[in-house]
Amino acid sequence: MFYPKSHAVIGASANVRKFGGRFLGTLLSFGYGGKLYAVNPRESQVLGLETYARVGDIPEPVDFASIAVPARAVPEVVEECLSKGIKAAQILSAGFTEAGEEGQRLEREVSRIAARGIRIIGPNCFGIYCPAGGLTILPGENLPKESGPVGFISQSGGYAIRVPRRASGWGIRFSKVISYGNACDVNECDLVEYLYQDPETRVIIGYLEGVKDGPRFFKLLQEVCQTKPVILWKGGFTQGGARAAHSHTASLSGDEAIWDAVFTQSGAIRVDSLEELLDTTIAFLHLPPHRGRKVCVVGGGGGIGVAAADACERMGLSVPLFSDELQEKLASIVPPAGASVRNPVDVGGPFPPPPMLKAVLEAVLNEGVVDTVIVSELELARITDLMRDRTQMPGYSSGEVAEVPVEMKKRFGKPVIMVLPVEAIGADALQFEGARRNTRDYFLSQGLPVYLTLERAVKALANVIGYYERRDAISSSKSRAVN
């Protein structure tokens, strides 16, 4: 893997209100390990670094450049980077095709220079976050330093920072995040192809507004999706969305029906919001290749069972009625009255004693009739000493209950999905929220996906199952075509 060992920030400034000022500061606080050069003809020192008036003045070779100067000055700067032998640059500046005719002219000029031997990311982007290479996006100074299996390409700079920031709270780590803006040179196809080859990347996700080369993108997706899932949030399907996308990244959004065909026939996974993008990523990271649609839901209360069954069946999953034998067995475990054992299984309340929860999960998983178990809205995080004292409930620690689904998942090798909503109220709500997050982190560290709501859990699971089903179908139709 090649990472830039030297990096010029062109348009670096001591003024943090300027893009180039913020960006250099961000790189420094993130801890870029290579050599950094600040380029600015009007400031002699920037954040403790000596400046160079032009990139050509830097006495050593430079691998990579970040460009944050006004749009009209960008072509000249890119030309200088090319002369300096710089292999690639990211252009953070905006004001190109998205801004009108003059911008369009400037962007075409940059593309022409790029074609002569320098690869360009952007313009109108926030750069690359690559923890292994010490690179971070604007303003990603506090993004995690560890790498992970998710590669993310984003036409939006805002989402390029927002997605990894929010994702990192859910234990998701990234190989590379690339904000690529107007894509005047390196485009979505190049990036997906790169992440497809990248051994560090196991799941590819993207926020797109339009594509430069539709046919190539479709073929590429079809190939990539045979080995790596590609989850795409495509913005701009509505009239207003398309108009906004055009102002934003000069994209032509394309027809929703065509895109739907692309998703169906390539096997890429369509998501429609930031939340669904993250939820589905979590599911791919923690679930095995997964095809079965039969789900058991274990919850504390009959209403939750009704909602769970509705949510599952609306998403095309099934909540099969258990056999009489299994029902009898479960009935001997859960509280006698008012608790359903038909599937969903009601453990009687949100605070099941660990031995009861364990016996329920064992009975269900032993029977082998379902493909996935969802444990929904048990108040695992609330079973703390504090809570126990207050309600005078008999004592189990949150750890003891939380270990049960983890142990069952490991013993039976079947996916167990947890739903842990934000629920605590009152003066110590934030303390409980801390406990909830710790419980969430524990499950995630043990390979159990965690969701804030049942509906989101079910949607993410259905997205994973749909992917493997389509992958099988596409693969077998291809082999039929060959034979």
Place this chain on the structure above:
Amino acid sequence: MFYPKSHAVIGASANVRKFGGRFLGTLLSFGYGGKLYAVNPRESQVLGLETYARVGDIPEPVDFASIAVPARAVPEVVEECLSKGIKAAQILSAGFTEAGEEGQRLEREVSRIAARGIRIIGPNCFGIYCPAGGLTILPGENLPKESGPVGFISQSGGYAIRVPRRASGWGIRFSKVISYGNACDVNECDLVEYLYQDPETRVIIGYLEGVKDGPRFFKLLQEVCQTKPVILWKGGFTQGGARAAHSHTASLSGDEAIWDAVFTQSGAIRVDSLEELLDTTIAFLHLPPHRGRKVCVVGGGGGIGVAAADACERMGLSVPLFSDELQEKLASIVPPAGASVRNPVDVGGPFPPPPMLKAVLEAVLNEGVVDTVIVSELELARITDLMRDRTQMPGYSSGEVAEVPVEMKKRFGKPVIMVLPVEAIGADALQFEGARRNTRDYFLSQGLPVYLTLERAVKALANVIGYYERRDAISSSKSRAVN
């Protein structure tokens, strides 16, 4: 308003693992203001209260009873309550129609006794939460003591506690919450009629699995919805959901198409999850009677604008293109390059200086072309001293920025909706989450609805607009029918 001044808990126990034990403890910690009597023939003292073997042994008159004895003993206990002159009782015990034939027989017996002069809530319920009367549901010892404008009826005990608990974190306060379970006497029609008459209740919400008297319920909804919105989450529309509903409250779920007609023709608002129920309630509490579908979205970043426009138009709202004059005006306010001013308006980043945000909102609201403004995902809660020091951003306090939308909403009298996602990461994430919640509470206290995601905000807004539109249509078709 009549509140019970004396209350017998029948089946009260010192054992908190029993329903009656937990319930009495819950009432005591909540702080019931009237006289409490514990009835239990096998314990002489329960939680410091002297016990009576039977309700008939209580020397004073009793207004209300909570019954938590095994199902088979319930009819006799209800008979005793009737003889004692108790006017109403709630039966917390389960094991009735939802549990099979014997349970069905017991429930019919209770109904027959009820018809002779005692009103029954339940069986198979968690009781009534009524802060003004000092009553609370199981296990609602820490629910708010203040009353509010929302009345909630729930066939599920679990949701009867979960909804007010979660809602209270969003500033929602309740007049009454009634968990009514199998509805052997008082049913959903009686309860909606009661809340319709109740001067304390302004918005009626419900979780239903089935109804006892469909035609009466439909007519009632049609009448009530002319003055009070009724938001219903109807569980059990899918096959699995219907089966679960039948195990849970012995409900027959009914056909989704029929229910859809009920919603359309009565004006009641259909929601499909706990989150949507709360989101829509927040919207009704804070938005004025509201019919216009034109929205302006103000966000920090072009991608957010695309997502916002997509979300609005998918929900049937419009994000109209601004006039050239307004665009020019906005362009003179927001950062020069890369920021759209066509609507959605991009203020350039998630940390807009307060004067800029104010000028944008003023320009948009002055023009008068939109009915609602959504301020989406600006990092209002993160603009704290801590954040400012770390990023060396120029100083504005979170208070200064947060005041802007509040001031604009008051000055122009147009709804302003805030989207404040959970986003902070790292070691101080919980501290930021605290700041976010304070910011949320501030907006809610000022009458600005707050949502966790843009999609949820838009759905809730569309639900409110749809209600007022249908109400108008139903009202005018009725007056046509009369003329």
